[in-house]
Amino acid sequence: MSTSPKTAACPCGGAAYAVCCGPYITGAALPPTAETLMRSRYTAFTLRDEAYLRATWHASTRPSEPLFAEEEKVHWLGLEVKSALRLRQRKAKSADQTEEINRDTVEFVARYKVSGRAHRLHEVSRFVREQGEGGLRWFYLDGSFPE
Numbered sequence: 001m002s003t004s005p006k007t008a009a010c011p012c013g014g015a016a017y018a019v020c021c022g023p024y025i026t027g028a029a030l031p032p033t034a035e036t037l038m039r040s041r042y043t044a045f046t047l048r049d050e051a052y053l054r055a056t057w058h059a060s061t062r063p064s065e066p067l068f069a070e071e072e073k074v075h076w077l078g079l080e081v082k083s084a085l086r087l088r089q090r091k092a093k094s095a096d097q098t099e100e101i102n103r104d105t106v107e108f109v110a111r112y113k114v115s116g117r118a119h120r121l122h123e124v125s126r127f128v129r130e131q132g133e134g135g136l137r138w139f140y141l142d143g144s145f146p147e
């Protein structure tokens, strides 16, 4: 990301920022799926965009403390979305489709460095879709750590 974030490849690993997570983070569009929201939240973390992270965090689990410590220098290295879990869950979907379409799970591995030390975050995030500003929208609910 040495060039402008507008033209560089998207931090989430997708195409250019302007046609990947950019429209969601600027508010020009709503992420249509839990996965696109998850990707845009990862990108927002790399940009330290606290406002976007709060806006997409479900009110019931949104932290009250600041998300970014001033002294904490996190260097995000990349994101890998694992679809296997979602596909399994999709196949096992219950008959209650209306409930199911407003809930989703995304498993991912994010790599980052703090003070030169590499870390790996493996998370299964839960998302819910609710009526919000601008219509039906996805929110991050919480996450669990499979390892």
Ligand SMILES: [Zn+2]
Pocket (backbone or CB within 6 Å): 010, 011, 012, 013, 014, 015, 017, 020, 021, 022, 039, 040, 043
């Ligand atoms: Zn992206």
